[in-house]
Each structure stands twice: as structure tokens, then as C-alpha cells.
Amino acid sequence: MTDPVLFTQGLCKSFGALRVTNNLDLRIEAGARHALIGPNGAGKSTLVNLLTGVLKPSSGRVWLNGEDITRLPAAERVWKGLSRTFQVSTIFPRLTAFEAVVLAVCRRERLLRNPSRLLSGCKPQAEEAWDFLGRFGLTGVADRQMGELAYGQQRLTEIVLALAARPKVLLLDEPAAGVPAQDSEALFSAIENLPRDVAVLFIEHDMELVFRFAEKITVLVAGESFREGVPAEIASDPDVRRVYLGDEDDE
Amino acid sequence: MMIASVLELIFNGVAYGIVLFLIACGLSITMGLMGFTNLAHGSIVMFGGYLVVALMKGFGWPFLATIPAAFVVCALVGAGFERLLFRRLYSAGELNQVLLTIGLVFISVAIATYLWGAGQQPLQMPAYLNARLSLGLFEVSSYRLFLLLVGGAMTGLLALVFERSNLGAQVRAAVDNRQMAMSCGINVDRLFTLVFAVGCGIAGTGGALSVNLLGLDPSFPLRYLVFILIVVTVGGSGSIWGTLIAALLLGICDVFSKYYVPEAGAFTIFALAAVILFWHPQGLFGRAAT
């Protein structure tokens, strides 16, 4: 068994008396396609916030690539190779998609430390950004402001932005949420074609997406890891059906 | 005697603090409730003061009769501005709000200068407010005692309405969570206008009461803007008790520092405010941003 690229040890988070994450040990292997599912209120969003550094855990640790990142601020976790997307489309309304991706590439290459470099002198970065957008079929709208893009295109651009940091772990927070049906196929194929060396952890409600891409599934219930296994095991597990899949129709 | 002078200073500080509370509490509630940064709040206070001057000098009204008049007129003016102008800017960001209301401050300064001249307005108080009274250990001016009593009564009434009445509950609910309040069937639009009007009314009353304490000239809104904002931010916007405590704290500190270190001027107050804000940017009783 290889070392996991991202893992947590005894991760706990309480808000007052309410324990939202309870002693969680999560292991994400390098290059994994790992889905995190669970009923509403299971603590998925809190876990995302703990992993990305938006929240500080009450106790426990987060390790990325063999390094303890528990105390690192959110931005520095990105430097270490943990990128994310957001549940609700989170964009720069008045930047063009191209500018945003160029910025992501320039940040990765530490050009933000060099204020004397003009954007027009960032040829390799611009070409790389263009290439990224091309892979997701977005060059046609590259010079449009992100606020004007269709929702599905915004979601795709967000994935491009996360990838442009060349992460080791990519955290997709409900990537299919709110995407209209006619755009979802483009999104699904984009997720399918994510580079294999990037470990993908996705938090998702859409079971079609989960069972299509996941190679491993963790079921989160009440802040604890309830079951973990390959999709076939999870799908046939009667307890999982009871706590999660059974009430899926209600949502 | 030492103790007597300290007691007198505390008394004066509390009277000053109550006045600061009256002129600032409306802004605190409207900032907490609507998120509207209204820098023109001091103009309403000044307007209340000039109204007293106009009614007393122009129409021979007795001082006491002008106080309720100031409340009513200032509340109506406030409601008018809320309906016609401020409403359009609730979602426009604080920069636009700040600019628009600074603009209104400048306009009000010019209008006050045009109508009443640039100088201080001396106001002849009735004789019973010009006396010195002995309170056993120390002597106080009857004017300050009057401020303290009227201001204290208004504060108590306000707290009672805020904490006990249905209206107060609606305001508190809307400060906490506007979406939730709306979905509970609270008419937030009407509530805003009403709260804005009451806030302006109290501010106008504060201005009316304090003409001889704070002084009155056209630069009043700019001069006291700072004190009002400090009271609101230190107290934490939307918190009536926070505003009261901040106002009393600032009032007492100001009176003491002017007595013991007059050369420091307003420096003490600003330094105190800066320290509190650096230490607790949401104010003493404000909720931390989430």
C-alpha cells in the first residue's frame, strides 16, 4: 500500500457543544478517485473547510504529501498542492476567464513576488493558460468576463483554475450542483479526463456522478466515517442504503 | 475635596455619555439592522438643535415644549430621507453609502450656515436650568441633572421597547438574520422606515437637549461625526447595550481626560477607540464577522 497523499488523523471539530466532525481518519491515495458522500448535515462542508484551511480543527491533524498542514492558512495549502472548487460557483465576475487562468499559472510560478514583470511579458504562462482552457473547450469564451459566462462554463472554468495550480489533490465540492442537464455531460467528461496523477476527492450528491467516477467511496454520517469501500460494496451495503441511499428520494 | 470632585466628574461624564448615547443609538440600530453606513446622522442631531433655537427665538416657545417638537420633526425628516434616498443604496456597498451621506453632510453644513450664520448659537436656558444644586457630597449644574434625567428616562423607555415589545423583537430578529425575519412575515420595508424614523427622532431630541453642552454651529455634523462613529463602532453596531456602555465609557473618559490632562484634548478618546478597535474590530459587543 502506498503512502496516502492526503490524510487526516483524529480530526475533530466542534461548534460549541455540537460536534460536527468526530475523530475522522481519512486517507486519500495518490491519483485516487475518491468520493465522499453522506446525508445532509453529515459534516461534509465542515470537512471541506477543515481540509482547505477555512476552519481550524478542534483537535487532530491534516497531512499533505508527508507534511503537517494543520496550522497552514488556506492560501499556503494551495502552494503545497491542495486545490479546490466551491459548492456554489465562486468566480471573479469582472475578470476574463483567460485572465483568471493566467493569474493562477503566474501564482504557481511565483511571479506575484516579482512586480516588475508585465503581463505582456508572461508569454509561456499565457500559452499554458490558453492550453488549459483549450482542453476544456473554453477558448471560445476565454476573453469574456467570467460573470457573463453560462453557469456550466463557470463551473468548468473553476476546475481549470484549480488545475492550473498543478495540485496533487483536487477537491471538487459538488461540481455538478446547479449545472443544467444539457451542460452536465461536458462537465462529466471534463472530470473523467482529469489528469491521472492528480488525486481527486469529490463531495457529491449526484449518485450518477459518484458511481461513474469513484473508485473508492467514503460514507460520512454524523461527522464520522460510517463505511468505506469500492462502489460495488457501498451500493450493496444495507446499512448505507438505510442511512443514505434510502432517503435520497426525499432530497 | 478630592472625592467630591471625582464624583462630580463622574456625574458630568455620565450626563455627557447619556447625551452621546442619544445621538448615536439611532445610527447603531440602523447600521446593525440595514447595514447602512449613514455619516449624515450628525446632521439630524444638528437639525434638532437648530429647531430648538428657531422655535425659542422665532416663535417664543418654551424650551421644554421644543423637545417633543424636535423628536417629531426629526423623525419625519428621517423617514422622508429613508423612503426617498437611502432605500436605493441599501445594496450599493458601503463606499457609495459613505459618499452619499458625506455629500449630505456638506449640504447640511452649507444650509445651516445660510440660515443661521457661521457662529455659535447661544441659547438662553430657563432659570431653573441655570442653577447649581447640591447633592450632598458635591454640587452639580441643574442643566446636567436635567440631561441625565431626561436622557436616562429615554434610554430606559428605549430599552423597554427594544427588549419587551413586539416591535423590538422584530428589530432584534431582523438584525440577527434579515432573510429569516422576512420569511417569518415581518414587513422589513416598513420596519426599516419606522426604525430609521425613531432613530432620527431620538438623535434630534439629543441635539435639542444638548445645545448648551455640545455647542451648536454649522460644523457640528463634522465635529461630532467622529464621536458618534466611535460610540457606534466601539459598542458594536446593532447592539443597544453595547452602544450605551461605549457612550458612557467615552463620556466619562473624555470628562476625566479634559480635567486631568487638558493638553491631550481629544487624543485620549481617539487613542482609546483605536486600542479597542485593534483589539476587537467588531466592537465590544458586536458579533464577529462570519
Added chain:
Amino acid sequence: MTMVALRSLEPVRLLAERSRWRAAEFVFWSFVVASYFLFPGYLVLISQILIAGLFALSLDLLLGFGGMPSLGHAAFFGLGAYTAGLLGQMGWGEPISGLLLSGIVAGVFGLVCSLFLSRLRTTAFLMVTLTLGLLLREFANRWSGLTGGDDGLSDIALWPLFGVFRFGLSGHTAFWYGLCVTFIVFLLVRRLVHSPVGLALEAMRENERRAVALGISPRLMVIAIFTLSSAIAGLAGALLTQTTSFVALEVLSFERSAGVLIMLVLGGVGTLYGALVGAAVYLVARDVLSALDPVYWYFWLGLIIVMVVLFANDGLVGLSQRLQARAVRRWEAA
């Protein structure tokens, strides 16, 4: 059609387009230079406009690009002004080193403040910057042994620029000196906003959460940009001292903090040129309107601000761009 055109474009051209010098910019700066010959009687006013424009430019960097509104920016302007004044009083009258030193002092103070301010946003940021400005003004007012208090600083010795050009009452030296400093700083700021750092700054303004997710540290950005903005404000303040040989307590006043904000919004936030245009319109209007009656200048000022907020949110530069766009559409339709 557009897709084909875009594909054939080199991607880097899209970026170059952002920072291309436009014809209107050449016209603008030519006009500024020409104003020396066009309005020889108003050189003092024009120098004041350049200085105010530089000050507004420092705020544009903070507000227009970083999205942080300050209500106390005069603190840094005033600090620069007093530093230059004190240097002159202590006998060091060399203009350029005095200017740079004043900028550095204001920048260092800005750095210290930004360490605290980097935690704050929006209303809290406004209130703390406001308090900071008041604090500094009151400090200068009370510590009159150093600052001259209400009387300000006078008798500031200033040596001729490069040992040749004297700062006289006619304002010739002040004009060229102010123009050169403003233009150089403008070029640097223009470069900065068209660099990856400038893009990161805009990203912060647009959506901080998303910027953090790209790995941009908001704390470092706020500290860097606030420090730079303070230093530029300090340069502007020092220029004012050097060209007028006088420091008034007013350089630290709330009116100046509010005034620079108004100039910027009047001209157009986030456009760089808006800072200079706004300063010109503001100061010319003040000159004309307060000549009619100094009191009612406040009335007109207030009215202008209210109108700008309600009807021309993007300022004069934005307005002219909209008019230009409309003219182009008409012309193409014809």
C-alpha cells in the same frame, strides 16, 4: 467567426491589449504638458492638481484595485508633508532626497498599520482607518513643539532642484517638478496594475475566497498594497510641502481624507486617470465656486457627490467611455 479570430490570435496578445498605450492617454499627457504654456497664470493651481492627483492615485491603488476604502488616507499624506517640512526646518533642503525619505517614512508607518488592518474588511476597515486618521491629526495638533500645532510649519528651507532651479512664487519649478514626480509614479503604478500582481489585486477585489483558492494570500496582498499606497500618499504630501514651503495642520484633516475619496469617485475608481481628472475637476470647481462664496462651496460639493453617487457611479472617466462607446455605435450604424 470570433472563435476563429481568437484562435489565430496569439494568447499573449490578449494580455498585451490590456496594457497597450491608447491614443487618449497620449492626448491626456500632452495636454498636461501643454497646460504650462496654455495657462501660465495658473501654474500654482496646476501643481496643486498634480499633487492632489498623485494622492488620489495612491487611493485608487488601494480602493480601485484592492477594493479597500480608506477614510483616513490623509494620515499618510500628512505624515509625508510633515516629514518633508521637518527635514527642511532642520536644515536639509535637498528636494529629491527629502521627497524619497518622506515617502519611506509614510510607507513604513503604512506597513505597521497594515499589519493590523489586514484582518479587517469593509465597514471595520473604514472605521479603523478613520480613527487612525483622527488619531494622527490630534497627535500633531497636541504635540505642537514638533509640529507647530495649529500654526503649522513655516520657514522651510528648500535648496534649488539639482542646485539650479529655484522654487519661486511663480511656480515654474513646482510645475515641472510636480509633473515629473507624478508622471514617474503614474508609470510605475500603471506597470504594477498590468503585472500579475495587479491581476491578483483585482482578483482579491472581485472575490477574496476565490483568490485564496488560487493560492493568493490576502494578508500579504493587503500589507503590500497598503504600504505602497501609503508611501505614494507620503510622496504627494511631501510634494505639497516642498512646493508651498508650508505645512498646515489641514494636511491631516478628515476633510482631506474625504476630499481625496471624492476626487477619486468623481473621476472614476479603478481607472488610474480618474484620479487625475477627478483632482482637476474638484480643485477647479473649488476655485471657481468658492470665489463666488466660500461657504456655498460646501453646498455645491455635497450636491456634486450626491449626483455622482446616484447617476454616474463610474465617474467622469466611465461617463466619457460610455459616451465614446455610444458615439462609435452610432458611427458604425450610419
